[in-house]
Amino acid sequence: MRKYLCMTFALLALAMGRADAQRCLPGMKGVQLTADMTDGFYNHFNRNDAGFAFGLSVSACIKGGNQWIFGGEILQRYYPYRSTRIPLAQYTGEAGYYYNFFSDPKKMFFLNIGGSAWQAMNR
Template structure:
């Protein structure tokens, strides 16, 4: 009789709930790919920009994470009916704190700070414009940081959708220092 009760309790324990994969464990790594809009978006005439980035994230204790990656930001600046392109190629290293997660470990909200360094080019290095004007803005190395709000929404054990909002501030270049970005991405957990 005792063996029968133990078998019944064990089978109820197996079928009563579902086992969920463990997420954000120390040492787990993921590859993130993101696309963002920068400095607004106006369908009738966009003077905002866009960015693409990829990063490697490594989780630490308490679900926090280190993020190392690169990003390409492109923005067109209006000039007499045309646009002058400005591009930034930056590398990033930062730490993100987990500030919120749900009980089932599906949604995570992070706040992070990153150091950025890279290169900025204006009009792809061509200082002479079509109308004979000369650009005073030069290509330069840029450095600074970014503050980020990042949300991960797990759709599978190893795949998460990303939503982010960030403010970049870069010095060293001749163009605008601050860029607000918002966008989405996908993350693949690799181990």
């Protein structure tokens, strides 16, 4: 285990290059893509109730360090019933606005206050 940990740190040190941070300057956009397995990492061959989730969200910085966020996610889970599986899918959409309450002059620290609303739909 220690050998793998040392190799991981060595590869990370070799792969390090220039890193840029998102500083929430006007016009900056960010994209977040997520993929998950429900209740652990397995598939329908070894567990009958396997499932997955995918999500995509986009954030846009506007004047003053404020942000708009829009996103969506799908979650699909299978429920075993007798000798078959019943799929249940849930679609979720989100929209939100975050106000820049405080940030330092170098734009290294942000404190945002805001809210978002989401709507879920089961199929």
